[in-house]
Amino acid sequence: MTDSDSSPVSGETKTNSSLRREVTKDDLPLHCPMDGDTLWNAHPRVYLPIEDNGEELCPYCGTVYVLVDKN
Numbered sequence: 788m789t790d791s792d793s794s795p796v797s798g799e800t801k802t803n804s805s806l807r808r809e810v811t812k813d814d815l816p817l818h819c820p821m822d823g824d825t826l827w828n829a830h831p832r833v834y835l836p837i838e839d840n841g842e843e844l845c846p847y848c849g850t851v852y853v854l855v856d857k858n
Contacts, residue, residue: 807853
C-alpha cells in the first residue's frame with residue numbers, strides 16, 4: 788500500500804477488504820487479526836479502540852469491526 792491512500796499496490800491482495808465482523812465486550816481488548824484467525828497470511832497484530840464509537844476499521848486489512856453490545 789502507499790502512504791497517501793488505502794488502495795493496494797499493483798499485485799497486492801487485500802485479504803479482508805469487504806469483511807465486516809460483529810464483536811462483543813468479551814472480545815475486548817479488540818485486536819486484528821483476532822484469536823482463531825488464520826495466521827499464515829496475516830498482518831501484524833494491531834489493537835483497535837472500538838469502545839469509544841462502537842465501530843473501528845483495521846488499517847491493515849480493511850476489516851470493519853462493530854461492537855454489538857456497546858452499552
